[in-house]
């Protein structure tokens with residue numbers, strides 16, 4: 001029986017090669033998209049445990065946050081860069097939700113995030129959603145919810161119109177370009193809630209700030225932010 005089982009696994013492996021999303025190795029256990037070596041080399045920030053961490057500070061004087069964190073450092077040619085590329089362009093939906101599970105496990109251990117009521121993914125504009133087929137922030141949320149008992153409220157925040165590629169603009173220009181781009185769909189549901197806004201990466205924080213501002217316009221909303229990684233701006 002065991003032999004048949006192993007044989008079936010080997011045949012499946014030949015038919016559907018299951019490779020590590022970090023290094024390409026095939027030394028994977030089932031259902032996990034990263035090998036143990038890559039998992040142990042993910043560059044954790046440890047920010048979630050510390051108030052006044054660099055993500056908290058990024059938003060000082062911009063929007064009032066209860067707590068903010070990013071789980072990993074993003075640097076060029078790192079595992080995280082390869083994973084982010086996979087999540088954004090490679091159709092790696094399984095990978096995005098797995099990374100979300102890692103975020104959820106981490107935040108579930110930290111008292112700073114105890115009072116969070118719901119996870120809100122930063123919305124993608126409809127046209128980009130069509131192109132990619134999924135919102136990576138929403139997949140992160142779904143993964144998080146699997147490891148941390150929090151609901152995902154994916155439909156409460158909406159993006160009004162497509163924004164052009166912003167990579168080369170300064171913070172003020174980006175902010176002006178972002179203003180009014182987000183709307184809240186169901187304010188009554190959000191009143192008095194602690195929302196955790198989720199995205200894959202924080203760089204200047206302009207998009208998260210704009211979306212956060214729309215959420216904070218609802219009476220009694222407390223806002224926190226968590227991203228998968230932080231990149232130097």
Ligand SMILES: [Zn+2]
Nearest residue numbers: 020023035038
């Ligand atoms: Zn690997």
